[in-house]
Amino acid sequence: GESVGLHLPTLSVQEGDNSIINCAYSNSASDYFIWYKQESGKGPQFIIDIRSNMDKRQGQRVTVLLNKTVKHLSLQIAATQPGDSAVYFCAETNTGNQFYFGTGTSLTVIP
Amino acid sequence: DAGVIQSPRHEVTEMGQEVTLRCKPISGHDYLFWYRQTMMRGLELLIYFNNNVPIDDSGMPEDRFSAKMPNASFSTLKIQPSEPRDSAVYFCASTWGGLEAFFGQGTRLTVV
Numbered sequence: 005g006e007s008v009g010l011h012l013p014t015l016s017v018q019e020g021d022n023s024i025i026n027c028a029y030s031n032s033a034s035d036y037f038i039w040y041k042q043e044s045g046k047g048p049q050f051i052i053d054i055r056s057n058m059d060k061r062q063g064q065r066v067t068v069l070l071n072k073t074v075k076h077l078s079l080q081i082a083a084t085q086p087g088d089s090a091v092y093f094c095a096e097t098n099t100g101n102q103f104y105f106g107t108g109t110s111l112t113v114i115p
Numbered sequence: 116d117a118g119v120i121q122s123p124r125h126e127v128t129e130m131g132q133e134v135t136l137r138c139k140p141i142s143g144h145d146y147l148f149w150y151r152q153t154m155m156r157g158l159e160l161l162i163y164f165n166n167n168v169p170i171d172d173s174g175m176p177e178d179r180f181s182a183k184m185p186n187a188s189f190s191t192l193k194i195q196p197s198e199p200r201d202s203a204v205y206f207c208a209s210t211w212g213g214l215e216a217f218f219g220q221g222t223r224l225t226v227v
Binding site for chain 2: 102
């Protein structure tokens with residue numbers, strides 16, 4: 005079955021620095037990869053997605069990079085802010101209906 | 116729209132009791148998902164519906180778990196009988212078929 009995992013369970017960054025959160029996946033057939041943010045006590049919230057035929061996509065302060073050769077996905081957050089402190093999940097899907105989530109990386113922003 | 120609404124937010128029950136979790140998806144969304152979240156296993160997809168019809172329930176752990184969607188605005192996840200290992204946060208999410216799933220606030224279930 006699909007397997008989506010994260011390299012690091014926790015990450016601490018200084019406010020204003022850039023953050024990079026990594027994710028490894030195993031299903032080469034996935035069409036889309038998605039990043040979600042989960043704040044304490046809340047449900048996950050969509051951040052950005054990338055299609056498998058792309059290698060980079062930018063949003064507001066976030067960039068997702070996809071390296072299909074090594075099955076690696078990363079989320080870069082520019083000028084990290086205290087409000088970015090959360091758990092970040094990558095997810096994959098090849099149907100658009102079933103999403104398989106990794107175990108998450110906890111990001112802590114140090115003021 | 117108020118978003119996906121789940122109830123209750125917290126549930127504490129004794130082992131062996133029946134537990135029913137409820138979800139109201141966003142109006143107009145025709146996909147509904149139930150997830151379970153634990154520290155050890157992360158977010159696990161339990162079951163999802165399309166137009167009120169269960170499409171894939173392969174993630175439902177055991178026969179003790181059942182889910183229904185009697186209409187487009189309501190779904191339940193039932194555990195009977197509950198066990199301590201069922202303790203987790205259960206999330207409901209809905210989509211219109213796109214990539215952005217909208218999650219509820221979750222129900223934290225504790226079985227003692």
